[in-house]
Amino acid sequence: MTDSSKYYKMEGDKLIRTNRTCPKCGPSVFMADHYDRSSCGRCGYTVFKRKGKSTSTRTRRRSPRKRSKSK
Numbered sequence: 001m002t003d004s005s006k007y008y009k010m011e012g013d014k015l016i017r018t019n020r021t022c023p024k025c026g027p028s029v030f031m032a033d034h035y036d037r038s039s040c041g042r043c044g045y046t047v048f049k050r051k052g053k054s055t056s057t058r059t060r061r062r063s064p065r066k067r068s069k070s071k
């Protein structure tokens with residue numbers, strides 16, 4: 001007998017999933033919940049939780065072209 005009710009929480013008439021499921025293994029495999037990520041113990045799939053700020057590391061500044069007029 002598997003008690004899967006602990007993965008769900010009833011709030012009013014809504015069923016809330018308390019754990020994430022692995023997109024690779026299917027909805028029957030739940031992912032371990034960590035404070036900053038959720039990882040699947042079966043396939044190792046890890047999804048990081050989003051924080052408020054999204055720090056993009058793709059802000060590379062293009063160095064402006066300097067017109068060097070050689071006299």
Ligand SMILES: [Zn+2]
Pocket residue numbers: 022023024025026029040041042043044045
């Ligand atoms: Zn998985």
